[in-house]
Amino acid sequence: MTPPPALALRALHKRFGATEVVCGVDLCVQAGERVALIGPNGAGKSTLFNLISGHTLPSAGMVELHGRSITGLQPFEIARLGLARSFQISNVFPQLSVYENLRCSVLWSLGYGYTVLRLLGSLLDAKARTDALMERVGLTAQAQTLAVHLPYAQQRALELGITLGSGADVVLLDEPTAGMNRSEAAHFTGLIRSATVGKTLLLVEHDMEVVTELADTIAVLVQGRIIAFGAPQAVRADPVVQAAYLGTGV
Amino acid sequence: MEFFITTALNGLSYGLMLFMLSAGLTLTFSMMGVLNFAHASFYMLGAYLGFSIAHRWGFWAALVLAPLAVGVLGALFERLCLRRVHALGHVPELLVTFGLSYVVLEIVQLIWGRSALDFRVPALLQGPAFTLVQHAGEGLGVVWGAPPDGVCSLADAALGVSCSPFPATRALMVVVSLLMLAVIAALLTRTRTGLVVRAALTHPEMVNSLGHDLPRLHMLLFGAGAALAALAGVVGGSTYLTEPGMATSMGVMVFVVVVVGGLGSLRGSFAASLLIGLLQTAAVAADVPFLPGVTLARLAPALPFVLMLFMLVLRPQGLLGRRLG
Amino acid sequence: MVWPVCAVLLVCAPLLFSGSFALALLSQMGIAIVACLSFNLLFGQGGMLSFGHAVYAGLGGFFAMHALNVFSAGAGWLPVSLVPLCGGLGGAACAAVLGYASTRRAGSSFAMITLGLGELVYALTTLMPGFFGGEAGIAGNRVNGQVVWGLSFGPTIELYYLLALYTLICALLMYLFTRTPLGQLLQAVRDNPQRVASIGYDPQRVRYLAMLLAGFFAGISGGMAALHFEIVNAEAVGSARSAAYLVFTVLGGSANFAGPVLGGVLMVVCTVLLSAGTKAWLLYLGFGFVLVVVYAPGGLAGVLAQQVRLAHSGRLMPLLPCYGALAACAAVALWGTALAIEMLYHQQLHAASASAFTFLGLVLDTAAPGSWLTALGLLLAGGLPWVWLYPRCAARYAQAKAASESGAQPALARGIG
Numbered sequence: 001m002t003p004p005p006a007l008a009l010r011a012l013h014k015r016f017g018a019t020e021v022v023c024g025v026d027l028c029v030q031a032g033e034r035v036a037l038i039g040p041n042g043a044g045k046s047t048l049f050n051l052i053s054g055h056t057l058p059s060a061g062m063v064e065l066h067g068r069s070i071t072g073l074q075p076f077e078i079a080r081l082g083l084a085r086s087f088q089i090s091n092v093f094p095q096l097s098v099y100e101n102l103r104c105s106v107l108w109s110l111g112y113g114y115t116v117l118r119l120l121g122s123l124l125d126a127k128a129r130t131d132a133l134m135e136r137v138g139l140t141a142q143a144q145t146l147a148v149h150l151p152y153a154q155q156r157a158l159e160l161g162i163t164l165g166s167g168a169d170v171v172l173l174d175e176p177t178a179g180m181n182r183s184e185a186a187h188f189t190g191l192i193r194s195a196t197v198g199k200t201l202l203l204v205e206h207d208m209e210v211v212t213e214l215a216d217t218i219a220v221l222v223q224g225r226i227i228a229f230g231a232p233q234a235v236r237a238d239p240v241v242q243a244a245y246l247g248t249g250v
Numbered sequence: 251m252e253f254f255i256t257t258a259l260n261g262l263s264y265g266l267m268l269f270m271l272s273a274g275l276t277l278t279f280s281m282m283g284v285l286n287f288a289h290a291s292f293y294m295l296g297a298y299l300g301f302s303i304a305h306r307w308g309f310w311a312a313l314v315l316a317p318l319a320v321g322v323l324g325a326l327f328e329r330l331c332l333r334r335v336h337a338l339g340h341v342p343e344l345l346v347t348f349g350l351s352y353v354v355l356e357i358v359q360l361i362w363g364r365s366a367l368d369f370r371v372p373a374l375l376q377g378p379a380f381t382l383v384q385h386a387g388e389g390l391g392v393v394w395g396a397p398p399d400g401v402c403s404l405a406d407a408a409l410g411v412s413c414s415p416f417p418a419t420r421a422l423m424v425v426v427s428l429l430m431l432a433v434i435a436a437l438l439t440r441t442r443t444g445l446v447v448r449a450a451l452t453h454p455e456m457v458n459s460l461g462h463d464l465p466r467l468h469m470l471l472f473g474a475g476a477a478l479a480a481l482a483g484v485v486g487g488s489t490y491l492t493e494p495g496m497a498t499s500m501g502v503m504v505f506v507v508v509v510v511g512g513l514g515s516l517r518g519s520f521a522a523s524l525l526i527g528l529l530q531t532a533a534v535a536a537d538v539p540f541l542p543g544v545t546l547a548r549l550a551p552a553l554p555f556v557l558m559l560f561m562l563v564l565r566p567q568g569l570l571g572r573r574l575g
Numbered sequence: 576m577v578w579p580v581c582a583v584l585l586v587c588a589p590l591l592f593s594g595s596f597a598l599a600l601l602s603q604m605g606i607a608i609v610a611c612l613s614f615n616l617l618f619g620q621g622g623m624l625s626f627g628h629a630v631y632a633g634l635g636g637f638f639a640m641h642a643l644n645v646f647s648a649g650a651g652w653l654p655v656s657l658v659p660l661c662g663g664l665g666g667a668a669c670a671a672v673l674g675y676a677s678t679r680r681a682g683s684s685f686a687m688i689t690l691g692l693g694e695l696v697y698a699l700t701t702l703m704p705g706f707f708g709g710e711a712g713i714a715g716n717r718v719n720g721q722v723v724w725g726l727s728f729g730p731t732i733e734l735y736y737l738l739a740l741y742t743l744i745c746a747l748l749m750y751l752f753t754r755t756p757l758g759q760l761l762q763a764v765r766d767n768p769q770r771v772a773s774i775g776y777d778p779q780r781v782r783y784l785a786m787l788l789a790g791f792f793a794g795i796s797g798g799m800a801a802l803h804f805e806i807v808n809a810e811a812v813g814s815a816r817s818a819a820y821l822v823f824t825v826l827g828g829s830a831n832f833a834g835p836v837l838g839g840v841l842m843v844v845c846t847v848l849l850s851a852g853t854k855a856w857l858l859y860l861g862f863g864f865v866l867v868v869v870y871a872p873g874g875l876a877g878v879l880a881q882q883v884r885l886a887h888s889g890r891l892m893p894l895l896p897c898y899g900a901l902a903a904c905a906a907v908a909l910w911g912t913a914l915a916i917e918m919l920y921h922q923q924l925h926a927a928s929a930s931a932f933t934f935l936g937l938v939l940d941t942a943a944p945g946s947w948l949t950a951l952g953l954l955l956a957g958g959l960p961w962v963w964l965y966p967r968c969a970a971r972y973a974q975a976k977a978a979s980e981s982g983a984q985p986a987l988a989r990g991i992g
Binding site for chain 1: 751758776
Binding site: 279285331334335338340341342344345346348349350352353355356357359360361363364498502505506508509513548549551552554555556558559562563566 | 622624675676677679680682683684686687688690691692694695698699701702814818821822825855857858860861862864865868869872919920923924
């Protein structure tokens with residue numbers, strides 16, 4: 001019996017008033033697969049992410065995580081089940097230091113719950129995990145800096161760190177390299193690749209170089225529908241995709 | 251029968267006045283994100299300024315001039331104080347308006363004293379707008395103004411005649427609030443400024459980028475909200491009491507209305523205002539025992555808060571507010 | 576390091592401030608400190624602005640007073656020293672019920688809801704005279720409680736030490752709370768509730784638990800007050816009390832743990848001492864509050880912390896002449912304003928009596944133009960130089976601040992040559 005896909009979207013619809021933003025999306029991402037979701041602006045990519053992570057309720061359809069329906073669950077419940085997501089606009093804790101930001105993200109998975117009976121300084125496993133995480137995203141030198149004072153690229157790195165802190169095996173990244181220049185994006189992509197080894201990755205990106213670097217499979221979302229899904233070469237060669245998104249002669 | 255009609259009319263008029271106040275608050279909140287704690291203070295200022303203006307130039311002048319004066323004061327406050335705090339976030343803005351409410355209270359008491367003022371409506375508005383006359387045999391009738399002398403005197407109680415006058419001041423309240431509603435609706439939907447305001451309600455940055463002077467719009471809107479509150483103050487102060495505690499008591503009611511109706515929803519405020527107005531008036535009028543030793547009338551001041559509590563537990567976003575999350 | 580010093584200060588304070596009035600003031604400061612710290616647990620750490628925090632302190636006070644009376648009458652054993660804990664449990668129980676409703680929303684909605692709940696509880700005080708004692712409130716006698724270890728807590732000095740102990744322990748516990756997982760998550764919820772959800776925590780639950788804790792400590796403060804004043808009435812849950820917690824915590828500084836401590840001290844100074852000195856104290860307080868919110872959002876503690884930072888990087892000394900000059904101008908201008916305000920108040924409140932009165936040793940006459948001219952003169956004498964000085968000093972200050980933050984060393988320390 002084959003294991004269920006890590007993430008499955010079944011006939012997902014989302015309507016805002018009279019506008020249908022997501023029109024019947026079916027998508028299966030197997031465990032360990034790395035899928036990039038591309039599409040023109042307004043295609044519904046962020047809405048789709050919000051549907052998966054529980055920030056928006058679908059009008060119809062189902063979202064399944066490891067074969068278990070997570071449709072309609074609260075975002076924090078979905079996070080506990082092993083799905084982590086990053087945000088397009090840096091969504092960190094501005095008045096906390098980098099170290100404190102990352103430490104918050106590891107607390108639940110280490111089982112500390114809502115406790116007041118332990119002092120943070122005494123949680124050695126949290127300290128070890130946080131130090132490793134800081135190392136991984138390259139922010140050890142900024143451990144005590146307040147998140148609000150970080151330059152943009154480092155805030156994105158912190159954003160990534162918080163996403164990975166829980167150790168979730170299904171990771172959604174929403175335009176991680178948005179707003180970065182060439183070299184920053186290249187460096188950051190390497191960071192993402194090394195940090196998400198072995199995880200299931202669903203990535204929204206506009207930058208085709210990043211896509212090629214990180215993803216084995218590409219899904220193309222246009223006007224709320226997936227019009228292509230497959231290996232990068234096949235997708236690039238697909239005339240439907242070329243007409244809708246990449247333009248002819250790519 | 252006329253008890254229900256009178257209660258309903260009284261409740262409606264009170265509810266409409268609550269709406270006059272909560273509409274201004276909702277507009278300021280929706281557009282600027284700042285909950286104006288001093289909104290009821292503008293209500294109070296309107297009443298007090300109205301009293302002074304009415305003293306010199308008559309009630310009708312007060313009805314026009316007091317809101318204008320308070321509107322200017324509100325716009326000045328926005329320009330000098332609120333704008334400076336805008337960059338610090340929503341909480342400091344709320345705190346500044348909170349501080350303003352205290353300063354206004356003290357200054358009002360300093361200028362006009364600590365006891366209630368005798369703010370009376372002109373002779374035209376004293377007395378009933380119409381009277382419901384209930385004849386035992388002939389049923390319910392309506393008489394404009396006061397009924398002729400003798401119709402309602404005690405001797406006729408034996409004949410089964412009872413009269414319920416509906417005060418002209420309350421009728422004024424209804425007329426002013428409905429007019430105000432109509433004017434706001436027309437301004438928002440049919441003028442260019444209204445269009446810009448509605449756009450700025452959801453996309454202020456975009457409106458700013460399109461070249462509209464957003465800070466100036468904020469100032470105008472804040473001033474308009476203050477003027478509306480002051481208009482309600484002139485009417486409310488002359489109908490009810492004009493005294494230093496009026497800002498606090500009315501302010502809390504407006505907040506309850508906004509929470510029950512759903513923060514940010516004008517329609518919700520309208521529904522909630524009427525609901526609370528009717529509920530409270532009915533409770534005060536129906537002097538029936540509710541709990542052991544406690545009549546419904548004594549419970550009346552607490553009823554809106556109980557309603558708010560229920561609303562929060564059952565439907566946190568309010569009657570017509572946006573869904574959470 | 577700080578805590579042992581505080582403990583020593585608390586122990587030695589009665590040596591400096593002997594006399595029952597001074598001790599009473601100190602006790603009241605302790606009560607106010609615990610209340611403001613509990614308020615700031617919600618506001619400063621959780622971003623939850625509550626306009627009805629007095630509800631928990633007041634209800635805690637009522638619970639404590641009833642416990643004192645019940646156990647004094649002999650129905651069980653409760654040492655007087657544990658009465659504030661009863662208040663704490665009462666406050667927590669009320670927070671469990673009322674907080675469930677209020678923490679369903681956040682931000683401005685939460686603020687309005689707490690205001691409404693405060694009014695609801697206040698309205699209930701007239702409807703439940705059995706529990707709230709009607710207009711007179713509920714009285715008790717702390718001396719009637721059981722005597723443990725020879726301490727009856729009747730004398731003011733004994734009560735002071737008990738309240739000082741409670742203040743220290745509560746402050747320490749609330750400080751340690753900021754170092755626990757829940758405490759850190761509360762700050763995270765303040766910063767970004769959406770992100771907290773995506774790391775597996777329910778922000779609503781975090782807020783609710785914080786509310787329980789804040790209610791507990793507020794209740795302890797109420798219990799302490801019950802012991803000190805030996806009476807609790809409806810004012811304890813009123814909107815004026817809630818406003819006071821808010822105003823003084825903000826004045827003290829909400830971003831700093833020491834802020835509410837300063838705020839508590841300030842609260843007692845203003846409500847007891849300042850109110851006795853002038854009728855216009857609420858107006859001064861209102862103006863001061865607005866000024867602090869606009870120009871010094873970090874409150875008194877924030878300003879002091881900034882000065883310490885400047886001192887550390889050696890940038891404070893050059894600014895001292897600026898501070899001195901501005902302070903002198905401000906003092907003169909404020910003096911003139913105060914004279915004018917006092918005269919206005921005198922005209923309003925004592926219209927029937929003579930137009931002359933004394934204020935801080937000066938004789939002022941509202942009928943004489945001389946007094947008014949003096950006030951105006953002082954205002955201008957202080958105000959005009961201020962207007963000239965302020966931009967220059969502000970520029971210098973901004974420079975010093977930027978330099979201290981970027982870690983640049985002043986020229987002296989770098990050494991020349």
